[in-house]
Structures are given as C-alpha cells and as structure tokens.
Amino acid sequence: MSPKSKLLPTSLVGSYAQPDWLIDREKLAGRFPPRVRAQELWRVAPDWLEQAQNDATLLAIRDQERAGLDIITDGEMRRESYSSQFATALEGIDTDNPGTALDRSGHPNPVPRIVGKIRRKHPVEVANLKFLRENTDRAVKITLPGPYTMSQQAQNDFYEDEAELAMDYAAAVNEEVRELFAAGADIVQIDEPYMQARPENAEAFGLRALNRALEGIKGTTAVHICFGYAAIIHERPSGYSFLRQLSGCTCDQVSIETAQSNLDCTVLGDLKGKKIILGVLDLSDMNVETPESIAERIRRALPYVAAEDIVVAPDCGLKYLPRDVAFGKMKAMVAGAKIMREELGG
Numbered sequence: 001m002s003p004k005s006k007l008l009p010t011s012l013v014g015s016y017a018q019p020d021w022l023i024d025r026e027k028l029a030g031r032f033p034p035r036v037r038a039q040e041l042w043r044v045a046p047d048w049l050e051q052a053q054n055d056a057t058l059l060a061i062r063d064q065e066r067a068g069l070d071i072i073t074d075g076e077m078r079r080e081s082y083s084s085q086f087a088t089a090l091e092g093i094d095t096d097n098p099g100t101a102l103d104r105s106g107h108p109n110p111v112p113r114i115v116g117k118i119r120r121k122h123p124v125e126v127a128n129l130k131f132l133r134e135n136t137d138r139a140v141k142i143t144l145p146g147p148y149t150m151s152q153q154a155q156n157d158f159y160e161d162e163a164e165l166a167m168d169y170a171a172a173v174n175e176e177v178r179e180l181f182a183a184g185a186d187i188v189q190i191d192e193p194y195m196q197a198r199p200e201n202a203e204a205f206g207l208r209a210l211n212r213a214l215e216g217i218k219g220t221t222a223v224h225i226c227f228g229y230a231a232i233i234h235e236r237p238s239g240y241s242f243l244r245q246l247s248g249c250t251c252d253q254v255s256i257e258t259a260q261s262n263l264d265c266t267v268l269g270d271l272k273g274k275k276i277i278l279g280v281l282d283l284s285d286m287n288v289e290t291p292e293s294i295a296e297r298i299r300r301a302l303p304y305v306a307a308e309d310i311v312v313a314p315d316c317g318l319k320y321l322p323r324d325v326a327f328g329k330m331k332a333m334v335a336g337a338k339i340m341r342e343e344l345g346g
Contacts, residue, residue, distance in 0.1 A: 008337045009070040014143040015317030016060045016075030017326040033081040035111040035153045036098045053078045067330035071139045074132040083145035089124045092116035099155020104197035113155045120172035133184040146192035148206035163205035170212035181219040189222040199242040222253035236261045244270040257315030268304040279315035288328035294336025312337045
C-alpha cells in the first residue's frame with residue numbers, strides 16, 4: 001500500500017541522528033546550527049568523507065525501514081545543518097569570508113556573506129536524492145532550506161532590497177525542486193523555520209518568496225515551520241506567530257510541531273486544503289514515548305484535520321538525539337500510528 005492510500009502514513013521531518021564516527025556530535029551540540037560549511041565537525045578525512053557519508057545514509061535508510069516508516073529521507077547525513085549545504089553552493093556567496101548574523105536565539109553566528117546576485121550554479125541535492133531513490137523501494141522525501149529562511153541567515157552586502165534577495169533565493173530553490181522531482185523525489189519539503197522566528201518580514205515578503213520557490217512545480221510539496229531544535233531553543237511559545245498565513249501557500253503539506261509545545265490544535269482548522277505533517281514526538285525529552293501517548297497526540301488533531309489528511313512525524317529533525325533514542329522514538333511513532341489506524345478502521 002502506498003503512502004498516498006495508507007491512512008496516517010509515517011515520515012521523518014528530514015534529519016536523523018548522525019553516527020558518532022561520522023561527525024563530532026559533542027562539538028555539534030555545543031554550538032548553534034552551522035549556517036556555513038563546518039568541515040571541522042567531520043571525523044572522517046576529506047578523501048574518505050563521501051564514502052563515509054554514503055555508508056551513514058544507508059544506515060539511516062535501513063533504520064527508518066526497520067522502524068516501519070512509510071516515507072523515507074536520507075537523514076541529511078551529508079549536512080552539518082539543514083541549510084548549510086545548499087545555502088553555500090550558490091553563486092553570489094563569498095564562501096571564504098563568512099559574515100555574521102543573529103540566530104533566532106539572538107546570538108551572533110557565522111553566516112553566508114552575499115557579495116553578488118544569488119543564482120543556482122548547479123544541482124546541489126540531486127545526487128543525494130538519486131542515492132536515496134536507488135536504495136529504498138518506499139516513497140522518498142528530500143528537504144531544502146527555504147528562500148525566506150536563507151535570506152534571514154545571511155549577511156547581505158549586495159542587495160538594497162531584502163525582498164529582492166528573497167526572490168532570488170526563491171528562483172534558485174525553484175530550479176532545484178524541479179530537478180529533484182525529475183530525479184525521482186516523491187515529496188520535496190521546504191524548511192522555513194524563520195517564518196515563525198521573524199513573522200513581520202514573513203508577512204511582508206516571505207510568503208511571496210515561498211510561493212515563487214514553488215511556482216509551476218508538479219509534485220507533492222511540503223513546508224516545515226517550527227520553533228527551533230529543542231536541543232538549542234529551550235523556551236517554546238504555546239502557539240505559532242506565523243501559521244494561518246500558510247493557507248495562502250501553494251504547497252500541498254504543512255509540517256508543524258505539536259508535542260513539545262503542547263500546541264492548541266484548533267489552529268489546524270485554518271489550514272483547510274492542506275495535508276498536515278503532524279509532529280507528535282517531543283524532542284526535548286530523552287525518554288521514548290509510549291505508542292499510546294503518540295496515539296493520543298494524533299487524536300488531539302482529529303477534530304480539526306481529517307485522518308486522511310495527516311502524515312505522522314516528529315516535531316522537528318532528530319539530528320541532535322542519541323541514536324538509540326531517535327530509533328526508539330521512530331518505532332513508538334509507527335506503533336502509535338498503527339493504534340490509531342486500527343481505531344479508525346483504516
């Protein structure tokens with residue numbers, strides 16, 4: 001049964017826990033998420049890094065399959081963060097001399113420095129998608145940083161108009177998304193956490209840029225919006241500052257967190273016509289949830305979203321979790337979805 005016909009299919013948001021032999025997880029956890037390439041995090045010498053990343057990606061795929069997930073990602077094994085690989089591969093970026101910008105936590109962080117017009121020079125994630133597609137027979141999803149978020153995670157030394165910057169990022173994302181679908185992606189997800197972090201600019205031009213990134217795309221598209229990694233951002237609001245607005249986005253699915261923020265799910269009623277990638281794993285808690293607790297988190301959404309329109313997922317990426325905890329939470333998530341499937345007769 002394909003995820004398109006299965007009730008309450010399960011998926012990751014994007015990232016999975018990288019092995020300790022691949023990346024220095026202690027260093028990774030001790031800093032803010034990298035916005036530029038951070039080669040010092042990799043434990044493997046450059047000559048062998050691609051081979052090691054391939055092996056880690058296979059482990060991530062097999063763990064997802066063993067846990068029973070219906071939609072598989074590459075675990076973002078080749079990335080220091082969700083955004084750094086794509087954001088630093090574009091024309092117009094001075095990769096040798098990074099800039100500085102405030103992170104969503106309010107702390108300065110090295111970021112791409114924009115010195116020219118943003119353009120996509122070549123495919124960035126397409127080879128990764130092809131590797132994923134060749135190594136699983138299940139539906140596959142791959143993720144990209146969104147144009148608005150990238151515009152906020154950069155030092156702009158070129159554009160006079162920030163909206164123009166976001167639109168050029170959007171054109172680059174659009175080109176990549178088209179090639180990802182042509183290469184066999186079932187779902188392409190755009191990560192836009194800064195729409196929640198900086199809603200005023202998101203209102204002004206972020207949504208327009210996001211729709212430009214999705215313009216003319218034929219294929220299932222998703223947008224992820226969250227409150228930040230639980231390992232980095234510890235205080236969480238009870239509700240989104242930018243969510244209802246995504247009803248005006250041309251994406252097919254919206255990925256949100258509900259578990260660690262105990263979100264009031266009534267807001268989901270404002271996203272009619274969108275499938276909801278429902279975050280049901282609390283990534284601030286190192287205890288593995290019971291399947292029954294996962295089922296209850298799914299039930300909370302059902303008054304506002306039809307079960308046929310829900311994909312069950314973690315709140316955010318599993319990148320910062322210990323591998324055994326990440327795997328245990330995935331298994332519990334699958335078991336919780338099964339409880340609800342049986343309860344609903346699906």
